[in-house]
Amino acid sequence: MITVASGLSAPHGLALDGAGNLFVADTDHCRVMMLAAAAEDLYGLHEQAGRLYDVAGRTCAKGAALRYPTGLAVNRGGDLFIAEATSDRVVMVRPQGPRSLVDIAGTGRAGYNGDDQPAPRAELDEPDGLALDQAGDLFIADTANCRVREVPSHDVGAFGQTMTPLDIYTVAGTGVCGSGGRGAPTGQTQVWDPVAVATDAAGDLFIADNGDQSVLEDTVAGRDTVVAGGTGSNGPYLSDGLSATGVTAELNDAEGIALGPSAMFITDGALHAIRVEPFAATVITGRAMTAGDMYTVAGALPITSSAGLGNGTQWVLTHIERPTGIVVDPTGDIFFSDAGTGQVREIR
Secondary structure, X not given: OEEEEOOOOOOOOEEEOOOOOEEEEEHHHOEEEEEOOOOEEEOOEEEOOOOEEEEEEOOOOOXXXXXXXXXXXXXXXXXXXXXXXXXXXXXEEOOOOOOOOEEEEOOOOOOOOOOOEEHHHOOOOOEEEEEEOXXXXXXXXXXXXXXXXXXXXXXXXXXXXXXXXOEEEEEEOOOOOOOOOOXXXXXXXXXXXXXXXXXXXXXXEEEEEOOOOEEEEEOOOOEEEEEEEOOOOOOOOOOOOEEOOOOOOOOOOEEEEEEOOOEEEEEEOOOOEXXXXXXXXXXXXOEEXXXXXXXXXXXXXXXXXXXXXXXXXXXXXXXXOOEEEEEEOOOOOEEEEEOOOOEEEEEO
């Protein structure tokens, strides 16, 4: 494990582009930074490989253009999308030309004024995480509205709806914060403080549901299931190698979610750990893992002894304070932000 960025303040969301550039929401410094993968001219700068650059924001002063960024996503063209939870909006920075912010969704006023309208006219309430699918459709964890919203890039029919480009739609949650309706059609199920989202190659949506301490999968066909956690309560994570939806698979603060080549990764801020649920039998960080079970890939793991479970803590790979954002590159390398230590680290 190596540290790839330090000196940050409460970093949250991460994103990787197709060239391997890593973007970091340096939240309490009110900026987004890029760790350059190669020498290149992007975002109005000339970057050198292996160095950090400010690509959006720089100050938290009153009236600053960008304040307290949280979630990030970047599309194939290099357009960088930024969620500002405290400003109730999502903005975009283009890779070429001046580094001006383009309004994508949200009016800057907290609230909810409905769907099926141009996304910049829609009210959001503390939007946190972002994700893009392979078609370039944007998903927003509209956290305090207990919804996940989509801004499609093209005419699309998914999640039981027909959508118009650049309008906004609810694709998960009813607006009532809770856990009701699991297994029902997506429009009838509740979510509870969704904070992070991810999509797979099929276009299915994965949601880190912080209020219910679970991860949900919403299929494009419009069905919702729990794929990790789901006990609905805080509690100690007791043991590795057991069902990811069983009673021992508690999540206490699911803050980030990423889909890698062979597994789903979850940051658990309160339990100081990164969890992994393999899609199929695989080996990750040198450990053989079974599909559908949950493991600690890094951070805190309770010690199992003859006296029972949870009698102390062992550390897998390293100590972690509060993991938040997470991304996985095509080779399976894992990058995560630690809001407690002000670092971004890589697990190879």
